Amino acid sequence: MFIVLGGSPTGRVTLTELDSSGTRVSAVSLSRDEFIPEVMRREKSRPRWVWEDTALWYPVLLNAGITVERCHDLRLCHGILRRAEAARETDLARRPSNAWDDSPAEQVVLGTTLFDDMTDLADASDEPGDSTGRDALAEFALQRAALDAIAETEPAAAARLQLLLAAESSGALIAEEMRARGLPWRTDVHDRALTELLGPRPLFGGRPEKLETLSDTIRTLLESPGLNPDSQQDLLRALKRAGLSVTSTSKWELRSQKHPVVDPLLEYKKLSRLNSANGWAWMDAWVRNGRFHPEYVVGGVVTGRWATRGGGALQLPAQVRGAVMADDGWTLVVADAAQLEPRIIAAMSRDEKMAAAGRQGDLYQGLVDAGVVDTRANAKLAMLGALYGATTGESARLMPRLMRAYPLAIGLVEHAARSGERGDQVSTWLGRSSPHPGADWQVAQRAATESESGAADERRARQLARDWGRFTRNFVAQGTAAEWALCWIAGLRIRLRALADERGEPHLAFFLHDEVIVHSPAHLADAVADAITSAAEDAGRLLFGSFPVNFALTVVAVSSYDQAK
DNA sequence: GCTTAGAGCGCC
DNA sequence: AAAAGGCGCTCTAAGC
Numbered sequence: 001m002f003i004v005l006g007g008s009p010t011g012r013v014t015l016t017e018l019d020s021s022g023t024r025v026s027a028v029s030l031s032r033d034e035f036i037p038e039v040m041r042r043e044k045s046r047p048r049w050v051w052e053d054t055a056l057w058y059p060v061l062l063n064a065g066i067t068v069e070r071c072h073d074l075r076l077c078h079g080i081l082r083r084a085e086a087a088r089e090t091d092l093a094r095r096p097s098n099a100w101d102d103s104p105a106e107q108v109v110l111g112t113t114l115f116d117d118m119t120d121l122a123d124a125s126d127e128p129g130d131s132t133g134r135d136a137l138a139e140f141a142l143q144r145a146a147l148d149a150i151a152e153t154e155p156a157a158a159a160r161l162q163l164l165l166a167a168e169s170s171g172a173l174i175a176e177e178m179r180a181r182g183l184p185w186r187t188d189v190h191d192r193a194l195t196e197l198l199g200p201r202p203l204f205g206g207r208p209e210k211l212e213t214l215s216d217t218i219r220t221l222l223e224s225p226g227l228n229p230d231s232q233q234d235l236l237r238a239l240k241r242a243g244l245s246v247t248s249t250s251k252w253e254l255r256s257q258k259h260p261v262v263d264p265l266l267e268y269k270k271l272s273r274l275n276s277a278n279g280w281a282w283m284d285a286w287v288r289n290g291r292f293h294p295e296y297v298v299g300g301v302v303t304g305r306w307a308t309r310g311g312g313a314l315q316l317p318a319q320v321r322g323a324v325m326a327d328d329g330w331t332l333v334v335a336d337a338a339q340l341e342p343r344i345i346a347a348m349s350r351d352e353k354m355a356a357a358g359r360q361g362d363l364y365q366g367l368v369d370a371g372v373v374d375t376r377a378n379a380k381l382a383m384l385g386a387l388y389g390a391t392t393g394e395s396a397r398l399m400p401r402l403m404r405a406y407p408l409a410i411g412l413v414e415h416a417a418r419s420g421e422r423g424d425q426v427s428t429w430l431g432r433s434s435p436h437p438g439a440d441w442q443v444a445q446r447a448a449t450e451s452e453s454g455a456a457d458e459r460r461a462r463q464l465a466r467d468w469g470r471f472t473r474n475f476v477a478q479g480t481a482a483e484w485a486l487c488w489i490a491g492l493r494i495r496l497r498a499l500a501d502e503r504g505e506p507h508l509a510f511f512l513h514d515e516v517i518v519h520s521p522a523h524l525a526d527a528v529a530d531a532i533t534s535a536a537e538d539a540g541r542l543l544f545g546s547f548p549v550n551f552a553l554t555v556v557a558v559s560s561y562d563q564a565k
Numbered sequence: 566g567c568t569t570a571g572a573g574c575g576c577c
Numbered sequence: 578a579a580a581a582g583g584c585g586c587t588c589t590a591a592g593c
Binding site: 228256272276277303309310313314387391392394395470474475478513 | 578583
């Protein structure tokens, strides 16, 4: 059963109930005050809530203390279907571009002031349709029709897409729930770490003590009294003047140089980055009441991975992870999937040999044990080469061994690369399709085939084709891994809800591509670990049925995030 | 003064 | 010795 929400979450709301065939059962119009209790009442029958944008509707419910079990996020699902190869012949894909295309996620503003203002506006306008002028009922009908049309000729593809839409929508719920709760963050621990590394917090801006000292050292060693080490241009000139043979100021190039300035400069760069990216200013901006509140952008990456907006939540450096600490009486259960992408391509290609290499837990060691490569480090290098499309170096040299040993799995990514080089779309296991290459790309390819094209045109076209091939190669692996991860956390979320007791509810607090943090009452740590493991097994079965691939996890209960690795 | 591009580096 | 997929953020420098 579906309940489609229309209107505005902060003004008048229409609730339209549809049965599983999409036939209208009932429809009501409610004021804002009536809306919240009605959702609470109807949630008991476990409907799938259909709404324009989870980021628009769900915060209002979460603010009122309501969570829902499932939803259908029209904006996200539209994005997937509109681009999906499998949906190419449907009305949804053929229709001219409209307001549902490329619509950004709603910006969520915390607090009630804006909502109150918006309410006034919404009430005053008395406009039919949704707050953004998009018709949820019509769009939902179109999406269902698209799935039905696909099901007629390709039932398996339709079923997979349906799973993807459900997983993506569940991800949207999780993202809002995590944003609302935040990640436990101890500013005192963070401040102590910063003070230890950088010196005391500067009272009136300016560089912290340690950075200032290092700057002086660098200026002295380079005999450049006025040098600003943050200026790449100044720094590069000064380095050259001092006799270093570098063409940039990057870490890797500096490391190869023998000069007394190298060590202090690398130290400066490391600390300077910490200060600017995750220093006191970051703490002031993003941590409130002991919680870091990043905004997750579901499907923000073309491959289906999430992005974040603000706070750089997906790049928390190791230096500050100690500040992620469980509340008293609580614990952090941290889990990550080991060698996820190799397992994914093994399962997608039904490569039983590669799947078997991962059976014991460490797939890279499995490659060594199978005699494919000599060391674990080389196994990793070779595998990354296969997944990313290495063309030179050790990685590229080792890759052919993988191709010989695992022609199915490696053939899958090779095939994706060839498709991309031709400009074709590729798709993940559940049916998320890659974008088409841009206009520049097409122009370059066409130019290279014309009779008067020069060697430079052809080189450029070939280069662009290979670049796009590397992208599509990685797309199928990264994108399908993202799908597995979505199914994993979706299942985990449901399992965690069932574990709640009078001492609290364990909940997802962080998600990073193939890793989760669950904040849990301490006494539930083992049950949470089991839930995480079971959810991973479910996800594997959901995507790949009985194919014998395992998704190995490392799961630990810790008091702070830095203890997890 | 504001916007944008590139460099550089953090994460997976 | 560098490189090969996906990002976000901060800084500087350059352009308007």
